[in-house]
Amino acid sequence: MTYRARREKLRSVLSSSDCIRPGSVYDAISIRIAEDLGFAIGMFGGSVASLAVLGDPDIALITLTEFAEQIRRMSRAAALPVLVDADHGYGNALNVRRTVQELEAAGAAGLTIEDTLLPQAFGEAKTQLISLEEGVGKMKAALDGRGDPSLVILGRTGAASITSLDDAIRRAQAYEAVGVDGLFFTGIKSKAELEAISAATKLPIVLGGAPEEMSALDYLRAQRVRIALQGHAPISAATQAVYETLKALREGTPPKNLRGLASSELTSRVMREADMKARSADFLGLKK
Structure with missing residues (x-):
């Protein structure tokens, strides 16, 4: 299956009325197993990348080169479309553009760009976000760096648990207006928050974890969630x-x-x- 065919398959997932669980993958063996078991797509998270490649915690130590090379190995091993966590794009907006080019060449079906301030600021224990304006600039750069129009680019924010729900909605609406293909949310703590986000936006939603009360796929479908992560148990196992x-x-x-x-x-x-x-x-x- 060509890279474009993989990307079109991911797009078909986002454009459907269904909600699926991706298979968490991190190397050639895990992606083949996920493919054989019938997962529609794989998810390559930043935390599992750091663990699989470096044996380090998820604190933005892995480089773009190391990350892209691991994706390249998986892309060679199987035809399963993989959505990858590109973190903050490894720098500012110009770095984001380069990140998109490298991950596209490595075979990613789609990628997320988030508005978290990474690496962690000196003397600051709490997770911080970049400004909305800088986040918009990163989304624009990501879209500009895309060579294959079928590559999926998702705008990601954890603002709901870092600043406020209102801020998460503002950021999501701004990224939506720029032209990203979908919205990825982390830190959603209740049905009320998800419903407010769903009502305020139009794009497909990817949910990076949620409380038990939000685990029913029928409910998630109704809120326009098309992909719902459920952690990265395989690498832990x-x-x-x-x-x-x-x-x-x-x-x-x-x-x-x-x-x-x-x-x-x-x-x-x-x-x-x-x-x-x-x-x-x-x-x-x-x-x-």
């Missing part, structure tokens, strides 16, 4: 599995007695071994 396996080996458990290992059939499928054997037969003359 993988971390625990690796820990338990290494711990058991360190304590003397024989490899044959280890529990929770992938079967040879699953490993073969994830590696696309059958495809590789077919290519080896066709291109190298090896027996299948």
Whole structure:
């Protein structure tokens, strides 16, 4: 599937009347598994990128080059459309433009640009936002940097939990007016807040987590939420599995007695071994 076809698939999700849960992915193996299990799209979060690539917390230490390269690896491994968290665009509006160009070339189906002040300001413990004007400039730059018009660009804000609901709505309306393809919200704490946002905007909504009372997909559909994240459990599960396996080996458990290992059939499928054997037969003359 071409990059454009992946982007058009993501656009079809946003333009539908449905609400879906994306598969959280972070490397070649996880994206193949998500694809095989039938997820419509994948989500590559900034926090999992930092953990998978650097082993560091989500404090804006990962570089654009490192982030784009991980997306490139996933894009090669599977055709699943992936929405990626491009954080603050790795700098000011001009950096945002470059970020869009790099992530588009790496195969991202869509990306989010947020208005959080990153990296964290000296001496300031609380999360801060850039001004609305600077946020608008970043959205304009993101759209200007897009070479493929099918690439999805979402304006993202966490203002609801940082400043106020009114500020979140003002920012969303300003980003909507600039021409982004959708709006990504974090920090929404109640149905009343989501309903106010939905009533004040027109674009498809992506929700980055929400209280249990807002988990029903029928309710989210009615509020124009088209993609609803549910955290990044897969990398957490993988971390625990690796820990338990290494711990058991360190304590003397024989490899044959280890529990929770992938079967040879699953490993073969994830590696696309059958495809590789077919290519080896066709291109190298090896027996299948």
